Amino acid sequence: MKITILGTGAVGLTLAGRLQSxxxxxxxxxRNPEKTASRDEANPMTGESFAHWYKNNPAxxxxxxxASVEGADLIINATRGxxxxxxxxSIGANKLQGKTMLDIANPLxxxxxxxxxxxxxxTTSLAEQIQEKFPGLKVVxxxxxxxxxxxxxxxxxxxxxNVFVCGNHEEAKxxxxxxxxxxxxxxxxxxxxxxITAARGTEMLLPIWLRLWNTFGDVNxxxxxxxx
Amino acid sequence: MKITILGTGAVGLTLAGRLQSxxxxxxxxxRNPEKTASRDEANPMTGESFAHWYKNNPAxxxxxxxASVEGADLIINATRGxxxxxxxxSIGANKLQGKTMLDIANPLxxxxxxxxxxxxxxTTSLAEQIQEKFPGLKVVxxxxxxxxxxxxxxxxxxxxxNVFVCGNHEEAKxxxxxxxxxxxxxxxxxxxxxxITAARGTEMLLPIWLRLWNTFGDVNxxxxxxxx
Numbered sequence: 001m002k003i004t005i006l007g008t009g010a011v012g013l014t015l016a017g018r019l020q021s022x023x024x025x026x027x028x029x030x031r032n033p034e035k036t037a038s039r040d041e042a043n044p045m046t047g048e049s050f051a052h053w054y055k056n057n058p059a060x061x062x063x064x065x066x067a068s069v070e071g072a073d074l075i076i077n078a079t080r081g082x083x084x085x086x087x088x089x090s091i092g093a094n095k096l097q098g099k100t101m102l103d104i105a106n107p108l109x110x111x112x113x114x115x116x117x118x119x120x121x122x123t124t125s126l127a128e129q130i131q132e133k134f135p136g137l138k139v140v141x142x143x144x145x146x147x148x149x150x151x152x153x154x155x156x157x158x159x160x161x162n163v164f165v166c167g168n169h170e171e172a173k174x175x176x177x178x179x180x181x182x183x184x185x186x187x188x189x190x191x192x193x194x195x196i197t198a199a200r201g202t203e204m205l206l207p208i209w210l211r212l213w214n215t216f217g218d219v220n221x222x223x224x225x226x227x228x
Numbered sequence: 229m230k231i232t233i234l235g236t237g238a239v240g241l242t243l244a245g246r247l248q249s250x251x252x253x254x255x256x257x258x259r260n261p262e263k264t265a266s267r268d269e270a271n272p273m274t275g276e277s278f279a280h281w282y283k284n285n286p287a288x289x290x291x292x293x294x295a296s297v298e299g300a301d302l303i304i305n306a307t308r309g310x311x312x313x314x315x316x317x318s319i320g321a322n323k324l325q326g327k328t329m330l331d332i333a334n335p336l337x338x339x340x341x342x343x344x345x346x347x348x349x350x351t352t353s354l355a356e357q358i359q360e361k362f363p364g365l366k367v368v369x370x371x372x373x374x375x376x377x378x379x380x381x382x383x384x385x386x387x388x389x390n391v392f393v394c395g396n397h398e399e400a401k402x403x404x405x406x407x408x409x410x411x412x413x414x415x416x417x418x419x420x421x422x423x424i425t426a427a428r429g430t431e432m433l434l435p436i437w438l439r440l441w442n443t444f445g446d447v448n449x450x451x452x453x454x455x456x
Contacts, residue, residue, distance in 0.1 A: 201436030208429030
């Protein structure tokens with residue numbers, strides 16, 4: 001599948017490397033490709049600079065955001081939650097028309113210190129705001145409730161644990177689910193919660209996720225819904 | 229243990245019956261004991277009227293809220309979230325001074341229709357509001373993330389699943405954990421998330437809990453944090 005990933009942070013790069021390794025064709029979208037390509041400071045999550053990483057992943061294409069989405073079967077929004085709407089606006093509704101977008105961003109507000117709070121929640125969600133602003137885009141929310149390493153290697157956590165999926169467009173959810181399966185997610189652990197309003201619930205998992213990180217001292221855990 | 233349960237809804241009665249059956253001495257607190265004792269309409273959750281239930285549970289004491297907390301080793305707040313602060317104020321800070329309270333209420337706002345939203349979230353929680361208003365009360369948040377039947381019969385869901393506990397007072401958490409164990413909760417599934425601010429995270433699980441109820445069509449599920 002031709003997949004464009006918006007965002008060149010640790011999450012975007014983790015997804016890019018792994019999705020490519022399982023056979024997808026990956027384009028990375030960024031505001032300024034030249035500037036991104038020359039970024040030599042180490043990413044605090046991965047310890048690696050973008051320049052170094054990019055040199056080791058020559059099959060990846062790095063493009064300006066608007067150009068990056070052309071021809072994509074799936075767009076993945078891995079930008080910061082507080083930048084997502086701006087990035088999508090800079091691409092423009094025309095280029096997004098009819099596209100499927102897997103939104104993994106969370107509406108985290110770091111402005112009041114740690115832990116971050118949510119800048120939208122309860123009566124709406126970032127995914128709903130994106131869907132509302134770009135009605136021609138088929139938004140699917142998924143993968144936003146776990147660390148990047150678990151997104152791409154679900155088998156790294158023993159036993160069953162879930163990825164939540166929601167969105168208003170069935171075929172877009174099916175495309176997303178195909179990609180999840182290519183990453184190793186089992187059908188029985190992919191939980192379809194219905195339309196995009198379910199993103200309120202999954203984005204509101206972030207406060208307890210952050211608290212669990214604090215409690216355990218690592219992010220090697222995931223949510224599982226236990227039932228008979 | 230002498231346990232007072234505030235609230236005579238389905239959750240309060242489920243807890244009362246089961247806590248009594250495992251050996252605790254239970255008092256139920258209500259605004260107007262005579263009126264509550266004569267309530268003959270069927271509870272929509274249990275199908276049973278309070279009057280009928282009370283006749284079958286003669287060992288239980290029914291008292292006015294303020295009198296009900298006297299001598300209690302543990303108070304359980306099973307009132308509606310939007311009534312909790314009023315009920316506690318009617319009891320008064322003096323009577324609550326030094327007491328341990330297990331808060332299982334959720335800040336659900338049904339005024340805008342179904343599903344309910346949260347009337348406090350993100351930067352605070354109902355448990356924190358209670359703790360702040362009654363600094364002499366030792367508030368522990370727990371059990372608010374599952375159905376009443378699972379609270380009192382954790383073995384009804386196969387395998388491991390969690391109850392989250394948080395609060396500012398260690399001995400109050402220990403008292404709560406003892407009661408949880410008397411209900412059948414295993415130590416390894418009791419997750420202590422630290423101080424009372426963690427209640428933001430557990431109360432914010434309600435939107436996805438409500439969504440899962442809608443998805444599954446029943447409430448026979450619980451959250452489990454899966455890790456290696």
